Amino acid sequence: MSAERPSLPPVRLNSEAELARDALAAPLFVRAVRLARWAGPDTRVGAGGELAEAQLPAAAEHLDLPADEDGAAYASEAWRLAVDTGLLDVTDPEEGADDEGQGTDGETEGTVTTGENLALLTGGSPQDVLSIWLDGLDAVHADATAPVLDDFADLVGEDGSIDFDALDWDPEAEAEFLDGVLGNLYLLTLADNGAGEGPVPLPALAASMIVPDDMGEPTDDILEQVSEAMMRLDDQFRLLEPIGIVEYHPVDEALLVEEGEAADASAAGADDEDVTRYGMVKLTPLGLYGIRARMLEAGVDAPAVGDLAGKGADALLDGIAHYPESAARAEVKLWLAEYGAGSAVSAAAELLAAARGADEGAPLRRLHCQQALALAGPSAEPAVRAVLGDPELGGLARVWLAERGEADVPAPPEAMIFWLAIDTIAAQLDADGELDELQGLIEGLSAQHSGFFDEVWRVDHPATADVLEAMGRLHSDKKAAKDARKAAFKARSRAGG
Template identity: 65%
Template sequence: MSDSSPLPPVRLHPEAELARDALSTPLLSRAARLARWAGPDTRVDAGGGLVDEQLPAAAELLGLTGDAAAAHAAEAWRVAVDTGLVEVTDEEAGTVAAGEDLPLLTGGSPHDILAVWLAALEAVLADATVPDLDDLAEAMDESGEIDFSRLDWDPESEAAFLDGVLGNLYLLTVTEDGPGDGPVPLPALAASMIVPGDLGEPTNDMLEQISDAMMRLDDQFRLLEPIGLVAYQPVDEALMGDPEEEPAAPLDETDVSRYGMVRLTPLGLYGLRARLLEAGFGAPAVGDLVDKGADALLDGSSGYGPLAARAETQQWLDRREPLAAARELLAAARGSDEGAPLRRLRCQQALSLVGAQAEPAVRDVLDDPELGGLARVWLSELGAADVPPPSADLVYWLTIDTLAAQLAAEGNSEELQTLLEGLAQQHSGFFAAAWRVGHPATADVLEAMGRLHPDKRIAKEARKAAFKARSQQGG
């Protein structure tokens, strides 16, 4: 992922809903209960953690039982301290008091609550990259101190790996042709960090690295689920058993869900977007453009997928009077710059959401050299009467403009290639006339046809026409 180009826009749930989700996450709700429980008699160690003698009472308060009860209580307490829900008042005496941020959970705005949750998320992410207790125990020297040189652990690379995995999970979730709200198989997520995208089959060494990464991620996602970042189906314990032993039940190795499945929650999407923005990435959200002008809407949504662009545009329109919005959109669609064709395409799509109320504004631009073709197409699709027929020059200009918009929106897609093939078949003299079209993108469109058309003869015609168009433009 590059921080120089924006990611696809995310569709976030309302902050009030996300704040309710945050308050109900197991870890933050436990941390809040411990913060309210803490008082003058609560004692902590030098690191701010609850002393061992108080862990049973904390676990009982939280309703935790079993061997891991004390560990879960200690984790919730650490989150309470790290998020400012609890404050250590006297380090020497080890005493604590309720922190300044505790009242925010009941009296703060949704944004305040989410800020506390984000602090809790950072604390959990930091814990997730620390070696487990067994590894730490093995690294202890004779004096009981941890010898970090014995650990195969690089804090920075561990944090970078987890950040990369979460970044890829975010990208898969917000990309329109990705799994969306569906879960992602853990092997695929691990492989995304290890196998180059242009490699056909992973090597045996890569497969071993993927297996190791899956085990690390399995531990990490188990830690991240209680804070509400992900919904996680862990790796089937039977897959991690002794290979020499007969499994209790037959293993279906084709069932990918047994290898772990993970998806971001709506709260997780909010959290990862906040972290990406903090790290300098362009991470837009649907709704970012609702208070901006039509020019910002058409330009800003130009790189969005069709679903996100439609949602963004609908939110923008919902705040405006329909006819005035149509006039503003048409004015913003003018231009001869490189982005203008895609602006006009987005404008036409936006006008379809306005509906018949936009008709007066559209009729006003029928004689506009840049918008007249768009206006005729839109009115015809509306079923309007008395739509003047376009001139041959306007037909060619609109064709070039539409193809330029499709190139900008989709690149060299199969759909565009099919469109170009059909165009060349339907109009035998297309190239003889097209190179003369006074559109700034004429040469670029013809070059694309020459590059993409599978028929060598037609591709050669397109390249010749592109050369003529380029010469006519003087470049």
């Protein structure tokens, strides 16, 4: 409630060293690096920095590509990436042009030199490699959202100018749509705490962007839009796969013969075997890193496990407030590791201090503090014992000591028992846990003390009335639920409304 919930669950990324190795192994990036090392003083480029057409066969041969149009296209694509990522620096052909700079067709050509970034791939840090790779991802993303030119000649006017309006192409809308698709794929990958790491059917991914959430049976118009989106995404994922962000099983070309069949698959009428023929896509570990980097640049809150290591305990407890349990544990372990094994007391003391408070998020902070202390180990005991008399922390301190089997745990005063019960339920309500677990907690705590609802409404806790109202809604025993609602009314009256 108080802690602002991130728009996406936390992602567990591979180490930067592992990601850098993946980046250097991406097929398109490999080709770009090979061409950057192949280029020399005699390599000629056109006005747009593209490799001169006469040199494409040699470039394709160097990349072990076939000596045909496809080989030349792949070589040209790799060359553009090398230029876009700073592996090569292009000299404008207009600068110092002379007879030696004339191409075979009489047009002036430029030259190319090694870019500074090429040396960073071997002599730089993993961060340097990933930064260069991200530039490459941006370039490929731009290519993927470029207009499809079926007949470029139709766009050229009599005066040689290009009629861009005839393209019916909105670059911002195209980029936004692809980013939305990649964002949905990212979210599906992280769904259920990483259980969604399998491939996603292309029809489902396209439908996630087209079909309204409140629509029952998709209309023919919607299905046609899904089909068109699938075909566009098929082209785009074919372009994106070589940069290493996805593993892609493309649409079976045999299906494209019969118009409209792709749309039929999106209606979820095909079985699993059939769905694979309509395209399957999966984000790679490098893809998770790359898409997250793009989202962060766009201002999206996309947390990663490890972001909070080295920050204060207040940032930790607020940050993990709505993390899945396993991600929260991993984050706490990394945070504790920053302190070192010999500083458990200091770490525990900082956690306990950050857990105090009467704001809406304080109960959940205390719950996560207790869980974090369990990971801190027995060395944290002095810090825990130091707060036994604290009205806000004394209850969780006793629970921690009792769970460790300590025999000399002082009995809590009755007021602390009731306060801890309210605080615990308030934390679970804020955590949005499973309803059955929450109901069991409510019934278990209220049953531990006879006359619970006769006393608990007097607890001086900001969440007392809200907790009692929730107990009235969730308690399975009708009499207890009625008693809880009466107690909630008393608590509100005691608090002045």
